[in-house]
Amino acid sequence: xxxxTVSYTKESSFLSPEENIAVVKLNRPEVSNALSKDMLLxxxxxxxxxxxxxxxxxxILSAEGEKAFCTGIDPEEPDRQDAERLAEQILKxxxxxxxxxxxxxxxxxxxLGVGVALACDMRVAAENAKLQNPTEVVRRLAKIVGxxxxxxxLFSGRPIDAREAESVGLVNKVVxxxxxxxxxxxxxxxxxxxxxxxxxxxxxxxxxxxxxxxxEGNELELDAILQCAKTEDLxxxxxxxxxKRTPQFKGK
Amino acid sequence: MxxxxxxxxxEQNKAIVKLNRPEALNALNRETLSELESALDEIRSDPEVNVVVITAExxxxxxxxxxxxxxxxxxxxxxxxxxxxxxxVYRKIDDLxxxxxxxINGIALGGGVxxxxxxxxxxxxETAKLGxxxxxxxxxxxWGGTQRLPKLLGKGKAAExxxxxxxxDAKEAERIGLIDRVxxxxxxxxxxxxxxxxIASKPSTSRAELIQVVKSA
Numbered sequence: 001x002x003x004x005t006v007s008y009t010k011e012s013s014f015l016s017p018e019e020n021i022a023v024v025k026l027n028r029p030e031v032s033n034a035l036s037k038d039m040l041l042x043x044x045x046x047x048x049x050x051x052x053x054x055x056x057x058x059x060i061l062s063a064e065g066e067k068a069f070c071t072g073i074d075p076e077e078p079d080r081q082d083a084e085r086l087a088e089q090i091l092k093x094x095x096x097x098x099x100x101x102x103x104x105x106x107x108x109x110x111x112l113g114v115g116v117a118l119a120c121d122m123r124v125a126a127e128n129a130k131l132q133n134p135t136e137v138v139r140r141l142a143k144i145v146g147x148x149x150x151x152x153x154l155f156s157g158r159p160i161d162a163r164e165a166e167s168v169g170l171v172n173k174v175v176x177x178x179x180x181x182x183x184x185x186x187x188x189x190x191x192x193x194x195x196x197x198x199x200x201x202x203x204x205x206x207x208x209x210x211x212x213x214x215x216e217g218n219e220l221e222l223d224a225i226l227q228c229a230k231t232e233d234l235x236x237x238x239x240x241x242x243x244k245r246t247p248q249f250k251g252k
Numbered sequence: 253m254x255x256x257x258x259x260x261x262x263e264q265n266k267a268i269v270k271l272n273r274p275e276a277l278n279a280l281n282r283e284t285l286s287e288l289e290s291a292l293d294e295i296r297s298d299p300e301v302n303v304v305v306i307t308a309e310x311x312x313x314x315x316x317x318x319x320x321x322x323x324x325x326x327x328x329x330x331x332x333x334x335x336x337x338x339x340x341v342y343r344k345i346d347d348l349x350x351x352x353x354x355x356i357n358g359i360a361l362g363g364g365v366x367x368x369x370x371x372x373x374x375x376x377x378e379t380a381k382l383g384x385x386x387x388x389x390x391x392x393x394x395w396g397g398t399q400r401l402p403k404l405l406g407k408g409k410a411a412e413x414x415x416x417x418x419x420x421d422a423k424e425a426e427r428i429g430l431i432d433r434v435x436x437x438x439x440x441x442x443x444x445x446x447x448x449x450x451i452a453s454k455p456s457t458s459r460a461e462l463i464q465v466v467k468s469a
Contacts, residue, residue: 058415122411169406210402225394
């Protein structure tokens with residue numbers, strides 16, 4: 001499929017020659033990658049394409065240019081409310097997507113752009129990243145940050161730079177701006193060469209962890225393990241441990 | 253009660269539980285889990301005990317996780333039983349009405365890390381390495397790891413550790429909040445005892461207070 005407001009490519013990593021990493025980039029740097037309705041619909045189509053693509057094991061969500069990751073809903077968008085509704089649907093899809101999504105953020109991240117970054121499973125930030133939407137941060141904070149003492153820092157209402165975001169746990173890691181994509185590729189490569197069903201099921205369990213009791217969470221885990229126990233990948237994984245070699249997972 | 257795969261000793265008001273299969277990197281088999289469960293039951297009802305230390309014999313490993321040799325021979329019912337037993341034992345650690353200090357004396361992988369997560373406060377030797385490599389063998393962390401890691405580290409960090417199957421050293425583990433303090437190898441045992449004594453002598457309720465006690469002991 002041809003995209004105009006996003007770009008969609010696939011890449012390999014040094015861990016595997018296979019192009020098992022899907023890369024979606026917001027591609028309207030001239031307007032700081034603001035979200036238009038067209039862009040939201042294209043993100044949605046790209047995700048659907050990735051969902052069907054068995055080769056794609058993990059997604060990187062990034063943006064063209066280093067100045068802005070995403071600045072929220074495009075002010076030029078005629079029906080703002082409609083665009084916001086659509087955006088909420090897409091954020092939910094990102095959060096629940098059955099393959100992990102890593103946000104690679106550089107530059108300005110504001111408005112609902114912060115929501116986009118926080119809906120992803122993890123975030124790697126360039127040194128020049130700046131998060132400017134404390135409301136959105138606070139709304140999603142409990143799940144993302146985990147440590148309650150971080151809340152105080154964030155309630156102050158001012159923009160948060162990359163280092164501060166890292167220290168409170170909002171981003172996984174901060175790297176020099178020109179190393180952002182190679183760092184994310186390395187993390188994505190690790191995920192892409194892990195057993196796909198195991199990754200998918202662990203994402204489901206992790207996502208539920210803030211909603212269920214430990215007993216219910218343990219039941220989800222048991223169910224996941226029993227599914228894993230039926231796979232060829234588990235047999236291969238255990239065999240590889242005893243043979244001291246890297247396993248080759250087939251997703252079966 | 254005599255134990256084989258673990259050891260259980262009491263020193264004044266400290267209960268010290270050690271995984272005791274160093275020759276198998278303290279891998280967790282059914283016997284170890286069931287002995288742990290008995291020890292925890294004993295500790296729970298022992299009014300003399302007011303602090304619990306969980307650690308392991310040997311310098312190399314705290315625990316390499318589930319015993320794959322044993323587990324790979326199990327049928328579905330056996331797998332179910334093994335998973336449920338580990339989950340139950342870790343919930344018992346979680347539910348103990350006494351503070352639990354987990355002292356990670358070396359490698360802690362998979363089920364080893366998950367055990368530590370059920371404790372209240374974690375310290376590790378500087379040579380320790382920690383990780384949840386389950387997805388690299390086709391499994392998920394099934395003894396509470398997917399539930400307790402996000403609450404401890406936040407979802408982003410937990411997702412990274414679990415989905416990549418990554419392994420971190422003690423320093424990085426401290427940076428991301430997976431452990432609360434790194435100890436030098438030489439002083440490990442004496443420091444752990446000092447901390448346990450400090451916890452015992454200063455009845456604390458919250459985790460934040462416990463961390464303070466452990467950091468300043």
